[in-house]
Amino acid sequence: MTTVRTSPFQTLIPRRRALGIALLLGLTGLGAPVAARDTKPAKVRELHVVTSGGFTAAFHALAEKYERDTGVHIVAEHGPSMGDTPQAIPNRLARHEDADVVILARSGLDKLEQAGTVTFGTVTDLGLSKIAVAVKAGAPAPDIATADAVRNTLVNAKSVAWSDSASGVYIQSVMLDKLGIADQVRPKGRMIPATPVGQIVAQGQAEIGFQQLSELKPVKGIRIVGLLPDSLQKVTPFSAGVVAYSPHQAEARALIAYLSSPKAYPIIRDSGLEPASQKAKP
Template identity: 75%
Template sequence: MTALRSFRLRRRMGSALALLAAPLLFGCQTLSITPAPKVTSSAELHVFTSGGFNIAFDALAKQYTAETGTRIVTGHGPSMGDTPQAIPARLARHEDADVVILARSALDRLAAEGKVTPGTQVDLGLSKIAVAIKAGAPIPDISTPQALRATLIAAKSVAWSDSASGVYIQTTMLDKLGVADQVRPKGRMIPATPVGEIVASGQAEIGFQQLSELKPVKGIRIIGLLPDSLQKVTAFSGGIVAYSSRQQPARALLDYLSSSKADAVIRESGLEPASRKAKP
């Protein structure tokens, strides 16, 4: 073999090896820049809270994160009812959750069913039922049971929630006033949507819901609380979800929410701190 032929053969073999090596090199480079999979921080809690405590909790969650560094992922839903967003339904689906905050009666049912860790329930805020009309509408009299009775009879349409306050109005208060037969046919139990929004849009002339749930709604006027003899105070309470793997961090959050650090925010939302008053 001549020197020239030998040189040409070596050059062809070198080119072939380079072509074979290129995909391997490219594959290695691709692997080297692939991002690592996302890892969820252990300093994170998932909380479901119902309407009456929503405004207070949204503010307290930011406050807690600023003080502790724990990130709070919040989901909202009613304490009861048949909607998919209702907290009992979400727990039945085993959605990611560590703490739930809802009406005490609903929380105790969840504990009895084994969905909330027994003994972790703690009352956080006490809520009263208020009455609202559309902004600019004539203000009816609700100052006494007799006045409220006349107002309900005269109203063309009435709305209440499908949660704790609405259940009380539909099953108890109307009977106390002796107007169940006149008012139930023109009344609506509103699922999931705030009652204030129904009133603001003109779909109901008068609406009943927890004061803390009516306060953030625009386009309505809150004309007052129910008279004392008709009032029902609801405790909004927190508990730790039984299937949560973060029991201790969840306990720390509930301790914070029931401490004096939370009082100002709870009052601003339209509730009374449960730890500062006798239980209803």
């Protein structure tokens, strides 16, 4: 019987070959996850917006459409454009509440931009708002056709209410003086903080109320008499800006571009505002 001897060298060759194949497969396997790894930042799926009452109705309708079109969820908070209440937008931003976009009266937004709270160059007008007059549902409609008619209506009214935002500040500090009845009306007038004036009128706490038309339209239990005459009217732009501390600057700009685009005009008109086409300040 013949015995075939295998040399150590012959045994080593297949072992080396197997080791090489295993090493090659290992390196290939290590490369696969690296090639498949996604290094792009995650897409923003949520934006926080704080809006004042004048643009609230329009914004809610537009936000629903924007969510459907983009998949970006909008979280909305509300507050007056100015005032001392905790809900006032400047006070919310001073506390650094979650906010990527703010929408409020242009005068208030300009101040926030000057203070560095809103990113410079992002301020964009969205809608133009006019002041309207309301009484409780079922009550006779007072005459507001002319400045003289408004003067007589206010003098004869038992109680009057206006907001603590842009329209109310104008009525209390400018319009009453212009009509020459400040001393007669201010003592029976109330500036309403953080609550729609229409609600105060609907509850019978004021005989007549003044506020932006877009803020009165959603309120039940009132009768909107009409807009102030042109000689007394104050048009307030409601505008949007990107919050300076927002981590989503580009996405916030995209939302503002949508809100100011022609696609938004029909909804803005339905809310009681006129669309504004002014672009962001240079």
